[in-house]
Amino acid sequence: MDVDIYSSNTIQRKKITLTQQEQTFSFPVDAKPELVNVDAQKMLLAVRKDNHTAQEWITLYKKGTLFQDRFDALQALANDYKAGSQESEIVKLALNDKNWKIREFAINKIEIFAKSDEKESIKKKLMAIGIEDKKSDVRDAALNALDEHFTGDDLVVYFKNAIHDSAYSVVETAIQALSNRDKAGTMLIASQLEGDQHARI
Numbered sequence: 001m002d003v004d005i006y007s008s009n010t011i012q013r014k015k016i017t018l019t020q021q022e023q024t025f026s027f028p029v030d031a032k033p034e035l036v037n038v039d040a041q042k043m044l045l046a047v048r049k050d051n052h053t054a055q056e057w058i059t060l061y062k063k064g065t066l067f068q069d070r071f072d073a074l075q076a077l078a079n080d081y082k083a084g085s086q087e088s089e090i091v092k093l094a095l096n097d098k099n100w101k102i103r104e105f106a107i108n109k110i111e112i113f114a115k116s117d118e119k120e121s122i123k124k125k126l127m128a129i130g131i132e133d134k135k136s137d138v139r140d141a142a143l144n145a146l147d148e149h150f151t152g153d154d155l156v157v158y159f160k161n162a163i164h165d166s167a168y169s170v171v172e173t174a175i176q177a178l179s180n181r182d183k184a185g186t187m188l189i190a191s192q193l194e195g196d197q198h199a200r201i
Contacts, residue, residue: 001017062093
């Protein structure tokens with residue numbers, strides 16, 4: 001099994017062999033590591049419990065080499081965080097992650113920002129994601145987050161435009177969000193979509 005030792009700008013990989021249920025391993029290092037990532041390749045067929053500190057999780061998200069590294073770190077950091085904290089910076093960073101599942105997860109953990117001084121900037125970010133993200137699941141999550149946690153007349157126009165999305169799931173979410181704000185306008189749009197036979201509409 002591989003163990004990665006993160007120190008400054010280097011990652012040193014060590015290999016260990018487990019022969020007993022409980023074993024202790026030690027390695028020589030020049031200074032205290034930023035992080036020790038056991039089972040670095042995520043090959044162990046077992047339930048892992050990583051007792052990392054918040055700073056160690058942050059290091060894993062920023063420097064981890066695998067999707068699972070970043071996903072595990074984000075799950076740990078987004079579980080209970082405060083706006084303006086180091087953990088919240090990772091949640092914001094994850095909105096731009098290269099993997100769509102991580103972007104979607106971060107969006108679903110965005111509620112804290114809706115009650116903070118960063119409310120408007122996060123709202124604008126979600127509005128951009130809802131239009132520009134290549135993955136419909138992520139666009140859908142962004143619309144849901146905007147509907148549940150944010151307000152403003154600009155969202156009425158925004159959701160009306162989102163009804164023209166190429167993904168039916170996004171269209172459905174946009175219609176539902178619009179109905180929460182403009183029932184008359186939604187009824188008119190619904191009548192225009194009556195000819196669409198897709199089950200989600």
